[in-house]
Amino acid sequence: MTTAVRTERLTKRYGRSLAVSGVELEIEAGEIFGLVGPNGAGKTTTLKMLATLLPPSAGDAEIGGHSVRREPDAVRSVIGYMPDTFGVYDDMRVWEYLDFFGRCYGLSAARRRQMIGDLLELVDLADKRGAYVQDLSRGMQQRLCLAHALVHDPQVLLLDEPASGLDPRARVELRELLRELRSLGKTILISSHILPELEELCTSVAIIDHGRLLASGRVEDIAERFRLGAVYRATVLGDESELARAEQHLASHADVASVVRRPGSVLEFALRGDVDAAASVLTSSVRAGIKLTSFAPAASDLEELFLQITDIRALDATQPEART
Amino acid sequence: MSTLVAGLARRSGRVGHAIGRFWSGISAVSIKELRGRMRGRRAFVVLTIYLLLLGLFAFGIYVYLKQQAATVGFSTGIGDDFGRPFPGGQTLGNGTALSAGIGHGIFGGLLFLETLLVLVLAPAFTTGAISLEREKQTLDLLVTTPLSTLGMVIGKLFSALTYVFLLILASVPLASLVFVFGGVGPEDLVRAYVFLFALAFGMGAVGLFISALVRRTQTATVVTFVVVLVLSIGTAAGHQFWQVAGRQSTTSSGLLLTQRTNRAPEPVLWLNPFVAGLDMVCATAPDTYHQSCEYISSVTGRPYFGSPTPTIQPGIDFPADGPLRDFVEGEDGAGARPPLEADARLTQAISFGFPRDTFWPKSAAAFVGLGVALTLLAAQLVSPSRRLRLPGRPRIRGRGRGSPPPDNANDLPSTEAAS
Numbered sequence: 001m002t003t004a005v006r007t008e009r010l011t012k013r014y015g016r017s018l019a020v021s022g023v024e025l026e027i028e029a030g031e032i033f034g035l036v037g038p039n040g041a042g043k044t045t046t047l048k049m050l051a052t053l054l055p056p057s058a059g060d061a062e063i064g065g066h067s068v069r070r071e072p073d074a075v076r077s078v079i080g081y082m083p084d085t086f087g088v089y090d091d092m093r094v095w096e097y098l099d100f101f102g103r104c105y106g107l108s109a110a111r112r113r114q115m116i117g118d119l120l121e122l123v124d125l126a127d128k129r130g131a132y133v134q135d136l137s138r139g140m141q142q143r144l145c146l147a148h149a150l151v152h153d154p155q156v157l158l159l160d161e162p163a164s165g166l167d168p169r170a171r172v173e174l175r176e177l178l179r180e181l182r183s184l185g186k187t188i189l190i191s192s193h194i195l196p197e198l199e200e201l202c203t204s205v206a207i208i209d210h211g212r213l214l215a216s217g218r219v220e221d222i223a224e225r226f227r228l229g230a231v232y233r234a235t236v237l238g239d240e241s242e243l244a245r246a247e248q249h250l251a252s253h254a255d256v257a258s259v260v261r262r263p264g265s266v267l268e269f270a271l272r273g274d275v276d277a278a279a280s281v282l283t284s285s286v287r288a289g290i291k292l293t294s295f296a297p298a299a300s301d302l303e304e305l306f307l308q309i310t311d312i313r314a315l316d317a318t319q320p321e322a323r324t
Numbered sequence: 325m326s327t328l329v330a331g332l333a334r335r336s337g338r339v340g341h342a343i344g345r346f347w348s349g350i351s352a353v354s355i356k357e358l359r360g361r362m363r364g365r366r367a368f369v370v371l372t373i374y375l376l377l378l379g380l381f382a383f384g385i386y387v388y389l390k391q392q393a394a395t396v397g398f399s400t401g402i403g404d405d406f407g408r409p410f411p412g413g414q415t416l417g418n419g420t421a422l423s424a425g426i427g428h429g430i431f432g433g434l435l436f437l438e439t440l441l442v443l444v445l446a447p448a449f450t451t452g453a454i455s456l457e458r459e460k461q462t463l464d465l466l467v468t469t470p471l472s473t474l475g476m477v478i479g480k481l482f483s484a485l486t487y488v489f490l491l492i493l494a495s496v497p498l499a500s501l502v503f504v505f506g507g508v509g510p511e512d513l514v515r516a517y518v519f520l521f522a523l524a525f526g527m528g529a530v531g532l533f534i535s536a537l538v539r540r541t542q543t544a545t546v547v548t549f550v551v552v553l554v555l556s557i558g559t560a561a562g563h564q565f566w567q568v569a570g571r572q573s574t575t576s577s578g579l580l581l582t583q584r585t586n587r588a589p590e591p592v593l594w595l596n597p598f599v600a601g602l603d604m605v606c607a608t609a610p611d612t613y614h615q616s617c618e619y620i621s622s623v624t625g626r627p628y629f630g631s632p633t634p635t636i637q638p639g640i641d642f643p644a645d646g647p648l649r650d651f652v653e654g655e656d657g658a659g660a661r662p663p664l665e666a667d668a669r670l671t672q673a674i675s676f677g678f679p680r681d682t683f684w685p686k687s688a689a690a691f692v693g694l695g696v697a698l699t700l701l702a703a704q705l706v707s708p709s710r711r712l713r714l715p716g717r718p719r720i721r722g723r724g725r726g727s728p729p730p731d732n733a734n735d736l737p738s739t740e741a742a743s
Contacts, residue, residue, distance in 0.1 A: 048464075051464075051468050052467075052468065052708065053464055053467060053468065053708050054708065055708070073345075073470050076468055076469060076470045077470050079468070081464070081465075081468040083461065083464045083465070085461050086461055086462075086464075086465065087457075087459075087460035087461035087462040087465075088460075088462065089356070089360070089460075089462060090460075091360040091363070092356070092359065092360065096356070096359060100352060100355070100356040101465075101469065103348060103351060103352030103355065103356075104348065104349075104352045104466070104469035104470070104471050105348075105469055105470065106344060106345070106348045106470070145465075148465065
């Protein structure tokens, strides 16, 4: 495995405030790498520096072996960048939009024709070829913007909040599309604050807050490093007495730290330990004759991880969709 | 052109690559812009309305001059003050062939109107070129492509100017109407169009530069039109003020020729398109006297021999017994001459006419120079990595002592300590 993206003490200063401070990342080729963090954490600034849109104040980053400082042109030809708030030229037709970017990358007319057909097929816009960009739905525009980043067949994709503002169906489609791109051998660096979406997709993540890198690596590895206990939920079948018995049983179990009742006969409990502890709790509950209809992690691993690693208040202050 | 590009590419890979990016920048951006601009009926409706307006204006001048000739002709009598016969006998009040007067009038009128249109339209088409990309958040998409920013900026300018050039060229058949009336030669028309193209380029670049400098389109538009006003009215007013102030300080000498030493600097007016227009109007003046020539004379300091008869244009600044006579009489040192002989020499001087091309070529060159400079600056402003820094600077900064090292991350702690 070769390294596709590497940053060395990447720093961006705006006046006195540090937007990004000494971030070190190493992303293997072929990975889908998630950049996780609350709003204002420095995700967009990091991606912009990688996309050669902002010169770093200090440190450097290499993409495909080219330095963003010294060889921005070489970097631009190996990356496809999709900004978080993107605009589209609305007075163009869909095919003209891609044709324009094809020209920007100096593709020949024949290659452009081929590329437009292939890309529209890939992002599922083949039937919108002649439509005006302004007449497309938000999700379609997002897919078109992603297609524009693929015009020159780049090895590395930098996607800043690609799923923001999309409905669930469009999100699922986007996820499928990114998986397909990964299978084509692309390295994808994706930033988001919508964690479940990343968890299903990413092979590795980096958690970033206040411009600092808090953790990076495979989700399981990070969890192990921080020795986090998971939160599980169990749904109990039966009446109130049954529920009380189950609660008592769980509370007395050695691997359970705390139990909370939730509406709808649901018990939520924090584990001291990981999957082994969960298995032991489940086995003992079944042995005790408690009828369970479901037994599963309460929140996604990544969400849990994120909340524990970053300051929870920071997340509360910046609710999703109130983006900067 | 492509063989040239290919040849250069062979010679030096880097230079060739850069030129390639430059050309693809121009072609990609201008094709995209033109697709948007020329789509639909709008561009052609505007063109039609523009031509109708110009035609109406020319017709208005024609009717007005004919009517004026009729009334003036009745009051002062048709004839030539110098006794020269005119074929057909139709003359303006001051002894010009009516037809040539109309030709001259239409030429001047169309030149004025087109100058005004180019002055307004060229920056209007470019003033949103970059700020709109910023506002619609498409600039990042463009900048992350390997396009050269200079190519991109030139593509924007080129596409905006294409439409302005189309408007200018579409008026050529209408302007050639002046040949029917005479008084204006093809070379005069060529001069006028050369100047209009230079003006369009210069003003287009002004809009483009302001668009790159100012983040919001609204602000950019306002700033651009303030600049247009300053160039067209402000410079003339400033120049006039300077001139008058200068004249006051030297009236004690009583000699008008001393004005030349205190002239306001001519370059102040180089970027005023209307003054250049006056120079061209003066060159086609069928008259012995024309105010345009007098103004240009006051700007360039070249002597202008206006009409010797004050009855034609009363209240002019160049009295017949002023420097004019001094010049004529002093030309060969002879002070006292019989008045008749002096008049004959005067007529000779008049037929020699006002020197052509004394001002507008400088003005056209100034607009082209301004255009080139502002286009280069706009490209610098658009480029994310080189915001108004000289191309050589970053490398020097990297090796410099007190500045942040870009290459070596190990140096970071010392940098932070320093800052």
